Amino acid sequence: MDALPAQAAVVEDPWLNMSGALIIFVRNPVLGKVKTRLAETMGDEKALAVYQFLLAHTKSIIEKIEAEKFIFYADFINQHDLWDGCYKKLQQGNDLGERMENAFETVLELGFKKVCIIGSDCYELNTAIIADAFESLDAFGTAIGPANDGGYYLLGMQAPMKNVFKNISWSTEQVFAQTEKLIKHQQYSLHILPSLNDVDEEDDINFIF
Numbered sequence: 001m002d003a004l005p006a007q008a009a010v011v012e013d014p015w016l017n018m019s020g021a022l023i024i025f026v027r028n029p030v031l032g033k034v035k036t037r038l039a040e041t042m043g044d045e046k047a048l049a050v051y052q053f054l055l056a057h058t059k060s061i062i063e064k065i066e067a068e069k070f071i072f073y074a075d076f077i078n079q080h081d082l083w084d085g086c087y088k089k090l091q092q093g094n095d096l097g098e099r100m101e102n103a104f105e106t107v108l109e110l111g112f113k114k115v116c117i118i119g120s121d122c123y124e125l126n127t128a129i130i131a132d133a134f135e136s137l138d139a140f141g142t143a144i145g146p147a148n149d150g151g152y153y154l155l156g157m158q159a160p161m162k163n164v165f166k167n168i169s170w171s172t173e174q175v176f177a178q179t180e181k182l183i184k185h186q187q188y189s190l191h192i193l194p195s196l197n198d199v200d201e202e203d204d205i206n207f208i209f
Contacts, residue, residue, distance in 0.1 A: 019067045019068065019134075020137070021110070021112040022116050022117075022130070023072060023104070023116065023117040024086075024117075024118055024120065025091065025118070025119050026055060026072070026074065026083075026119075027073075027074045028074060028075045029051055030048075031048050032044045034051040035199075035200075037200050038205070041201075054120050055082065058120045058125075059083070061127045062127070065130050065131060065134070067114075067116075069085075069086040070086065070088075070089060070106075070107055071083045072091045072099070074091055077090055089106065096171075097165035097166065101160075101162060103117065105160050114137040114156065116130065116154055122196055124196040125154070125196060129154070130154065133156045133193055136156070142155070142156060142157045142161070142189070142190050143155070143156035144156070144176070144183070144192055144193065145193035145194070147195070149173060150177070151173075152179060163182055164179055164182045168182075
């Protein structure tokens, strides 16, 4: 699915009333451009192999999620890859916060009532946790999955929340704490998912090598 359907067609689709939308942020799997921290100790080729493994894992866990899938690429849209069958978009923004904010706004403006975003670095993430996040949005305004490195692997919301992406120290151990504080400051109810490990360093990939 290379193009989004017209807004009216999406809003009138009865599927929309049954489910939400799942945004997946991915990097284009290009040698020397992915998992750079891994590459420092393992080399570019093994780092790319790890990331391709993680992409395949991410695809496998989202297949049974009853939601429309939107793939947001970091650099360019790949017209023919393992994400064929999903809606494909390009990330827009100067930093991670702007890119996520713009992605949420793009999807929420289509009329979806529940939207979650995940990356492609968390091997411990599974279908049940993502389903729990969507289900929790029936009772909570937001859902978040903390990562053990201080970031988060999932964020879900019912409506656009600009301020949760502002003044965040991205790529630091403060990301989750700062985001949680901003959500609570705006008096949104929050469902916190289990803490999981992201794959960032060589010690994190015993499941592959």
